[in-house]
Amino acid sequence: MFGPSTYFVYVLAFSLIPISLFWFVDFRFLRRNARVIGLAALAIFAYLCVTDPLAEAWHTWFFSSDRLLGWWMINFPVEEGLFFLLVPIAVATATLSFIHLLHTAR
Amino acid sequence: MYAYPIWLLLFFILPLTLLGILKFRALAKYKLVLAVVVIGCLGVAVPWDLLSVRDRIWYFTQPHIVGVWLLGLPLEEYVYIVFLGLLSSSVTVLLWERYGARQ
Numbered sequence: 098m099f100g101p102s103t104y105f106v107y108v109l110a111f112s113l114i115p116i117s118l119f120w121f122v123d124f125r126f127l128r129r130n131a132r133v134i135g136l137a138a139l140a141i142f143a144y145l146c147v148t149d150p151l152a153e154a155w156h157t158w159f160f161s162s163d164r165l166l167g168w169w170m171i172n173f174p175v176e177e178g179l180f181f182l183l184v185p186i187a188v189a190t191a192t193l194s195f196i197h198l199l200h201t202a203r
Numbered sequence: 204m205y206a207y208p209i210w211l212l213l214f215f216i217l218p219l220t221l222l223g224i225l226k227f228r229a230l231a232k233y234k235l236v237l238a239v240v241v242i243g244c245l246g247v248a249v250p251w252d253l254l255s256v257r258d259r260i261w262y263f264t265q266p267h268i269v270g271v272w273l274l275g276l277p278l279e280e281y282v283y284i285v286f287l288g289l290l291s292s293s294v295t296v297l298l299w300e301r302y303g304a305r306q
Contacts, residue, residue, distance in 0.1 A: 104260045111251040115243075129304040136302070137295040144290075148214040155206035156267050157279075164260040188291035191243055195236045196299060 103164040104176040112183035119190045126197045127190060134189040141185035149173055149181070204266040207279040215286035222293055233296045237289060244288030245281070252280055 099106045120127055127134065152158070153172045160174060168175040223230060230237065253275050255261055263277050271278040 098258055103258050104255070107251060107255060107260070111247060115247055130299070133295065133298045133302050136298050137291065140294050140298075141291050148210075151214070152207075152210050155210055156264075157207035157210050158261045158263050158267075160261050161259045164258060184287070185291045187247075188240060188244065188288055189295040192236060192240050192292045192295040193299060193303075195239050196233065196296075196303075199236060200305070 101163060101166055104160075104174065105166055105179070108176050108179050108183060112180075112187045116183070116187050116190055119187075119194045123194045123197055127193060130193050133193060134186060137189040137192075138182065138185040141188075142181045145181040145185075146171075146178070149177065205269060206267045207263070207277070208269055208282075211279060211282050211286065215283070215290060219286055219290050219293065222290075226293070226297060229297060229300055230293055236296065237292050240292040241285055241288045244284055248284040248288075249274075249276070249281075252276055252284070 150171045150173060165174045165176060170178050256275060263279075268277045268279050273281065
């Protein structure tokens with residue numbers, strides 16, 4: 098749909114929209130716990146940077162070069178690296194928001 | 204052959220099972236949160252994945268996958284979404300228990 102920027106646009110849209118929504122709703126709590134989000138995202142980012150190159154090498158999936166920006170890190174596209182960073186931030190943000198919601202409800 | 208399910212087993216299913224055994228008490232307290240997060244992950248990631256497969260950003264071929272397709276995605280993709288969500292959420296919960304600012 099977006100030519101070589103397709104994967105890049107999808108990564109930004111599908112991760113930044115949920116992240117923004119959670120931060121908009123629960124900004125104060127999330128800001129106080131930004132360290133937890135940062136540490137969790139960093140841990141998962143590092144883990145995916147180690148395991149994903151094996152997935153690429155084993156041909157678990159294939160990328161179409163005409164849907165990518167064309168910059169590669171190790172053996173995966175730079176958009177995949179962005180995925181490794183933004184998706185854990187989104188999941189960590191959602192996890193903390195739901196913890197806060199449950200604590201508040203109790 | 205079956206590279207994707209083997210990769211999932213080695214790097215997601217086994218490590219998460221081990222984490223679940225080692226940190227069972229801490230994680231069990233948050234089972235509702237973990238369940239909601241996984242449902243949320245499926246709600247966001249499945250449409251994203253479907254669009255990506257439709258636009259052919261990425262694609263899958265046998266014999267690297269088992270070959271079972273559900274609603275336009277290989278079974279392995281659902282396992283990846285669920286286990287990546289669970290792993291990220293579990294790590295967050297464990298860090299929250301240690302460093303979380305509750306007030």
